[in-house]
Amino acid sequence: MSISVVIIVKNGGSILHRCLESLRTFDDVVLYNNGSTDDTALIAASYLNVRLVEGEFIGFGPTKNTAAEYAKYDWILSLDADEVLESAIVQEIKGLALEAKTVYTLLRKNFYKSTEIAHCWGADEIVRIYNRTTTRYSDKAVHEHILTNGVSIQKLSHSFSHYPYQSISEFILKADRYSTLFAEDNVGKKSSSPIKAFFSGHYSFFRTYILRRGFLDGYMGLIIAFSHMVTNFYKYIKLYEMNMAQKKKML
Amino acid sequence: MNVSAVMIVKNGARTIQRSLESLKQFDDVIVYDNGSTDGTQAIAAQYPNVRLIEGEFDGFGPTKNRAASYAVHDWVLIIDSDEVVDEELLLALQSESLDPETIYIVNFLAYYKEILIRYCGWNNQKIRRLYNKTVTRFNDNFVHENIIDEGMKKLPIAGNMKHYSYMSITDFIIKVDRYSTLFATDNVGRIKSSPTKAFFNALYSFFRTYILKRGFLDGYAGLVISFSHMATNFYKYIKLYDMNKQIK
Numbered sequence: 001m002s003i004s005v006v007i008i009v010k011n012g013g014s015i016l017h018r019c020l021e022s023l024r025t026f027d028d029v030v031l032y033n034n035g036s037t038d039d040t041a042l043i044a045a046s047y048l049n050v051r052l053v054e055g056e057f058i059g060f061g062p063t064k065n066t067a068a069e070y071a072k073y074d075w076i077l078s079l080d081a082d083e084v085l086e087s088a089i090v091q092e093i094k095g096l097a098l099e100a101k102t103v104y105t106l107l108r109k110n111f112y113k114s115t116e117i118a119h120c121w122g123a124d125e126i127v128r129i130y131n132r133t134t135t136r137y138s139d140k141a142v143h144e145h146i147l148t149n150g151v152s153i154q155k156l157s158h159s160f161s162h163y164p165y166q167s168i169s170e171f172i173l174k175a176d177r178y179s180t181l182f183a184e185d186n187v188g189k190k191s192s193s194p195i196k197a198f199f200s201g202h203y204s205f206f207r208t209y210i211l212r213r214g215f216l217d218g219y220m221g222l223i224i225a226f227s228h229m230v231t232n233f234y235k236y237i238k239l240y241e242m243n244m245a246q247k248k249k250m251l
Numbered sequence: 252m253n254v255s256a257v258m259i260v261k262n263g264a265r266t267i268q269r270s271l272e273s274l275k276q277f278d279d280v281i282v283y284d285n286g287s288t289d290g291t292q293a294i295a296a297q298y299p300n301v302r303l304i305e306g307e308f309d310g311f312g313p314t315k316n317r318a319a320s321y322a323v324h325d326w327v328l329i330i331d332s333d334e335v336v337d338e339e340l341l342l343a344l345q346s347e348s349l350d351p352e353t354i355y356i357v358n359f360l361a362y363y364k365e366i367l368i369r370y371c372g373w374n375n376q377k378i379r380r381l382y383n384k385t386v387t388r389f390n391d392n393f394v395h396e397n398i399i400d401e402g403m404k405k406l407p408i409a410g411n412m413k414h415y416s417y418m419s420i421t422d423f424i425i426k427v428d429r430y431s432t433l434f435a436t437d438n439v440g441r442i443k444s445s446p447t448k449a450f451f452n453a454l455y456s457f458f459r460t461y462i463l464k465r466g467f468l469d470g471y472a473g474l475v476i477s478f479s480h481m482a483t484n485f486y487k488y489i490k491l492y493d494m495n496k497q498i499k
Contacts (some may be wrong), residue, residue: 099270100487168489168490169432169490169495170487171427172424172427172428172431172482173424173428174485175424176421176424176425179420179424180421194471194474195471197474198474198478201478219446219489219492219493222446222449222450222489223489226450226453226485226489230353230424231364234420234424234476237420237471237474237475237478239473241420250419
């Protein structure tokens with residue numbers, strides 16, 4: 001039985017090359033491109049097994065389901081553009097006797113450049129292989145997952161690699177993006193104050209660096225913990241500012 | 252007026268209008284654009300006294316010198332796209348007789364949005380901004396560029412430049428990234444760095460801005476500024492550490 005790989009992408013950047021390179025032995029890779037402004041389409045064009053589909057982003061869950069409709073096979077391996085499969089896991093997937101009413105979980109390890117970040121970003125077990133005639137992604141816009149009601153779950157033994165950040169600048173730019181999203185989602189609904197921003201920021205440093213033992217991840221642990229602090233501070237201070245602006249408008 | 256205003260700009264569309272409005276009395280304004288993608292050029296083109304030059308950016312010092320070379324007058328007032336010349340400064344530029352052997356120092360009033368920031372070390376900064384380009388020029392620094400003052404007198408000039416560099420919290424974060432990258436690029440292989448240095452430098456800069464410079468008196472804006480100083484310093488030294496490791 002064969003598997004299609006389905007990836008949704010926006011501005012895949014440099015890591016997309018490594019992702020697609022690791023999928024050369026799959027004969028059907030659907031790359032669902034939602035509004036990239038970088039050379040994502042150009043990178044995709046250099047792989048004969050990759051089919052580029054241009055489409056809308058309608059939240060993570062729904063978009064992944066839409067993308068899966070373009071697959072040639074019913075069995076779907078769902079990946080992100082910043083994930084890379086090593087040959088061991090590829091072989092394991094290819095050797096699977098895919099059973100109906102079953103989904104498969106893969107172990108994902110997180111890396112920054114070539115270093116595994118084992119503490120701040122512990123490895124996670126995620127369902128990534130499913131049959132689209134049996135199940136699908138939940139309709140959630142964020143924190144989407146493959147629905148597992150009434151199906152059995154089987155674990156694969158090899159892991160694959162996730163490269164969420166390609167540079168230190170990306171930590172800063174994501175802090176900006178996440179904090180804006182958070183404030184926009186919560187304006188008028190959640191209260192905030194400069195003091196809350198300050199202490200929430202510091203607590204998240206403490207949680208990542210000490211409680212999750214980020215200090216064992218070396219200087220990357222420090223960068224991640226510090227960036228968590230920065231993100232949380234800006235989340236609550238942006239929310240505070242937006243709440244203030246909204247109050248002013250209502251007066 | 253025998254002074255040219257010289258501005259280098261990249262993506263200044265949000266603030267440049269207010270800046271160019273304050274320069275309407277100048278007969279020669281150079282806007283040296285280095286690759287804006289936000290429509291800055293179109294705004295600049297609306298002003299008949301503006302000459303728009305499009306060129307490369309190769310560090311602040313060298314780029315400012317290149318921009319100044321286009322000025323009609325020997326006297327150059329350097330202004331950024333988020334700065335505004337106030338009435339008093341304009342009057343001084345129109346009426347004072349300037350000494351070519353002198354660099355003139357301008358007083359700055361800093362704003363976050365429309366809030367005047369009185370503390371945080373932002374208030375009343377004195378910056379060299381007016382010079383005679385036949386006598387001196389900017390040094391070649393990539394960042395922290397300055398007008399060369401060897402053998403020159405330095406005098407204050409009346410009035411103020413109003414500085415509107417931050418119009419949102421996102422602006423602070425974008426600048427954290429930008430300045431820290433510039434700092435690391437400029438110092439790689441020359442200054443040592445370590446994670447410990449990054450961490451304590453950051454903590455100290457929060458303490459300095461919020462407590463020593465009494466940023467707490469500026470309300471929540473003071474906290475944003477102090478926190479962003481801390482973040483800038485952390486990323487400056489950690490990026491430098493990262494880059495130093497790579498060249499080894």
